[in-house]
Amino acid sequence: MLEVVKSSQQLIKESNMRLVFRLIHKNGCISRADIKKITGLSATTVSSLVEALMADGLVEECGVKDSNTSGRKAVLLQVCADGGYFVGLDIRKNRIVADAFALDFTSVFHTEVPIVKGQKIAMGILHAIGMVSRNRRILGVTMGVPGVIDTKNNRLLSSTVLDAEDARDVYQTVSEAMPDVRVILKNNSGLVAYAEKEFGADEQVKNLVSIDIDDGVGAGILIDGKIYDGSGMAGEFGHISVDFNGERCQCGNYGCLELVASIPAILRKTDCFSMDELLKKLEANDKKAEEAVSSTAKALAFGVNNIVNLIDPEFIVVGGQIRTLGEFLLEPLKQCFDEISLIKDKYIRYSVLQGNPVTMGGAKVVFDSIFGI
Numbered sequence: 001m002l003e004v005v006k007s008s009q010q011l012i013k014e015s016n017m018r019l020v021f022r023l024i025h026k027n028g029c030i031s032r033a034d035i036k037k038i039t040g041l042s043a044t045t046v047s048s049l050v051e052a053l054m055a056d057g058l059v060e061e062c063g064v065k066d067s068n069t070s071g072r073k074a075v076l077l078q079v080c081a082d083g084g085y086f087v088g089l090d091i092r093k094n095r096i097v098a099d100a101f102a103l104d105f106t107s108v109f110h111t112e113v114p115i116v117k118g119q120k121i122a123m124g125i126l127h128a129i130g131m132v133s134r135n136r137r138i139l140g141v142t143m144g145v146p147g148v149i150d151t152k153n154n155r156l157l158s159s160t161v162l163d164a165e166d167a168r169d170v171y172q173t174v175s176e177a178m179p180d181v182r183v184i185l186k187n188n189s190g191l192v193a194y195a196e197k198e199f200g201a202d203e204q205v206k207n208l209v210s211i212d213i214d215d216g217v218g219a220g221i222l223i224d225g226k227i228y229d230g231s232g233m234a235g236e237f238g239h240i241s242v243d244f245n246g247e248r249c250q251c252g253n254y255g256c257l258e259l260v261a262s263i264p265a266i267l268r269k270t271d272c273f274s275m276d277e278l279l280k281k282l283e284a285n286d287k288k289a290e291e292a293v294s295s296t297a298k299a300l301a302f303g304v305n306n307i308v309n310l311i312d313p314e315f316i317v318v319g320g321q322i323r324t325l326g327e328f329l330l331e332p333l334k335q336c337f338d339e340i341s342l343i344k345d346k347y348i349r350y351s352v353l354q355g356n357p358v359t360m361g362g363a364k365v366v367f368d369s370i371f372g373i
């Protein structure tokens, strides 16, 4: 069992406590009097809630400001960034990426652990959590997995990237090992969409679709500001067919987008070992590379058009390793999309997020789950 310091989950069960905490978190520096004004809670209630949050190490005093009425100085409060941490995990084909975030969402530790053949994925996950936790007080963990999740029972049902049999019960293993910590299992693409909204350039956006092109091809769907999971398999964008006469995919469908637009598929088509190598070929006007990227862009444009026709998001954000190709991919993708779509100039752009969007989105999702109203 992992060693974790006592959690705050008991303390923050009360909704007023969460309300006050979020207010302090959002405002940076705020006085008890202002909290009283904004929340409408009594001065005594605010004082006792703040006292409890301070005793738990989540909030600290951060200076004084002059009160304009009595001339007395009002003590300001802020979140204690190292009062608790969140771990975000991005579980990929061959490795587990783990980031620990402080309460203010700064990334404090990052590691990557290989998935070793013959070893249970859950053991690798616990090892990665242990490495980034380093005896810090972990409040929540989110595991982002590429696959279909039974959201009622927190089980991985299927995945074309992971060994689904092995990874099926990772939630149960991790939550049993960390009984005081909030554990969440989510599809990785949904977490990317959430990170785009929370940390991207378009904070106000409510409906967006983020397309993630790496080992696989997935889409995260955000509707009315919330991740849309469907019954657990929404966003399996890679398994939209773009050629019903095409090759059979392991999902059962024919001509899946993932077979032509995932990074391994692109590298196979172009006889390249890495995206950097492919980029060099494109820069040198290599015809074979150009044709392969242009056919990938076309397949993606048809896929994006299906999304737009169904959901009509405000934005389509493209992320993942595919971004290495820059305008070599984005330009023909936009061009082809404009030729086939009902509405022209739909905003398709690359993600500008720095850091890993799966772990960032995961940290924010578990923060909201713990401190949400």
Ligand SMILES: [Zn+2]
Binding pocket: 238, 239, 240, 249, 250, 251, 252, 253, 256, 258
């Ligand atoms: Zn498929």
